[in-house]
Amino acid sequence: MKLSIGCDLGGTNLRAAIVDLESGRILCQKSVPTLAREGHESVMQRMAALFLQLIGSCGMPKEAIDVIGIGVPGVLDLEKGETLFLPNLPGTWPHVPLQDTIAALTGIRTALLNDVRSITNGEWRFGAGRGMETIAVFAVGTGIGGGLVINNQLHLGMGGTGGELGHTMIDYSGPACGCGNHGCLEAYASGPAIAAMGMKAVAQGLTTCIGEMCEFDLNRITPALIAQAAQTGDEIARDIYQRAGFYIGIAAANVCCSIGPRRIILAGGVAQAGELLLDPIRRTLRERVRVMPVDQVEVVLSELGDLAGIIGVASWAADTAQAPRRDHP
Ligand SMILES: [Zn+2]
Numbered sequence: 001m002k003l004s005i006g007c008d009l010g011g012t013n014l015r016a017a018i019v020d021l022e023s024g025r026i027l028c029q030k031s032v033p034t035l036a037r038e039g040h041e042s043v044m045q046r047m048a049a050l051f052l053q054l055i056g057s058c059g060m061p062k063e064a065i066d067v068i069g070i071g072v073p074g075v076l077d078l079e080k081g082e083t084l085f086l087p088n089l090p091g092t093w094p095h096v097p098l099q100d101t102i103a104a105l106t107g108i109r110t111a112l113l114n115d116v117r118s119i120t121n122g123e124w125r126f127g128a129g130r131g132m133e134t135i136a137v138f139a140v141g142t143g144i145g146g147g148l149v150i151n152n153q154l155h156l157g158m159g160g161t162g163g164e165l166g167h168t169m170i171d172y173s174g175p176a177c178g179c180g181n182h183g184c185l186e187a188y189a190s191g192p193a194i195a196a197m198g199m200k201a202v203a204q205g206l207t208t209c210i211g212e213m214c215e216f217d218l219n220r221i222t223p224a225l226i227a228q229a230a231q232t233g234d235e236i237a238r239d240i241y242q243r244a245g246f247y248i249g250i251a252a253a254n255v256c257c258s259i260g261p262r263r264i265i266l267a268g269g270v271a272q273a274g275e276l277l278l279d280p281i282r283r284t285l286r287e288r289v290r291v292m293p294v295d296q297v298e299v300v301l302s303e304l305g306d307l308a309g310i311i312g313v314a315s316w317a318a319d320t321a322q323a324p325r326r327d328h329p
Contacts, residue, residue, distance in 0.1 A: 249284025
């Protein structure tokens with residue numbers, strides 16, 4: 001059995017699991033708070049300790065683990081194994097040698113990958129993209145991440161920067177995006193953008209049960225609450241998901257014309273709205289793609305849920321990790 005560790009470096013929690021690479025099955029998992037405010041040195045120490053505890057609690061020798069893969073929420077230098085910019089972590093981690101540090105602390109070779117590219121690899125190897133030559137993944141949560149598999153290869157692009165589907169533009173003169181550009185998909189259809197549509201509807205006094213459901217505290221409006229309202233038949237809530245799905249559909253239409261995917265997979269917390277979001281995406285694709293056989297493109301939900309990234313990066317690491325450098329302390 002080939003085993004490796006997959007880890008999700010999240011803003012709140014460090015989650016790690018031992019993954020059987022033949023089946024994609026998780027043998028055991030553990031999670032500790034990231035405590036990112038303590039700084040990257042402390043987070044890396046806690047991460048290495050988590051991996052060693054995980055191996056111990058699984059009752060296996062360290063030698064049984066082939067590699068460690070870490071899914072990282074941000075921009076990386078894949079060649080050097082460094083983090084360049086992690087927008088959601090304090091300090092943003094410029095030029096932190098995460099790969100070599102973890103390899104030195106654990107004695108196990110290590111590789112890094114962007115978190116949504118990790119999800120993409122997981123879904124492609126073991127989930128909703130299994131057996132597909134070409135897929136696109138939209139991960140809709142606090143932001144919108146993306147990933148592509150093209151002709152049976154996880155697409156990385158220059159330095160691993162390819163696949164940022166959330167920052168493809170819906171309208172070149174649209175609202176400001178967190179990345180500094182205007183009119184990106186993320187500014188229209190991320191979790192906060194969907195919540196903002198709900199807040200606006202209540203603030204404008206439209207006839208919707210969203211107001212009562214949040215007890216008129218606008219800060220309590222979430223995509224999940226709006227989805228719940230939509231499922232009870234609330235027209236305004238349904239319309240919000242129609243709009244969000246339309247925007248994702250427009251971005252997905254551009255992806256269809258670019259890479260001709262067989263499947264488009266929706267992941268992330270907001271995807272839990274299911275058909276509320278899938279339906280307008282499918283409709284928009286059928287209406288707005290003319291130059292490829294769009295009726296053969298399937299739009300589906302992720303199958304591995306919040307384990308996709310951990311499984312995907314464990315599998316990625318096995319394919320790419322280098323042996324730890326001898327000159328490291
Ligand atoms: Zn953007």
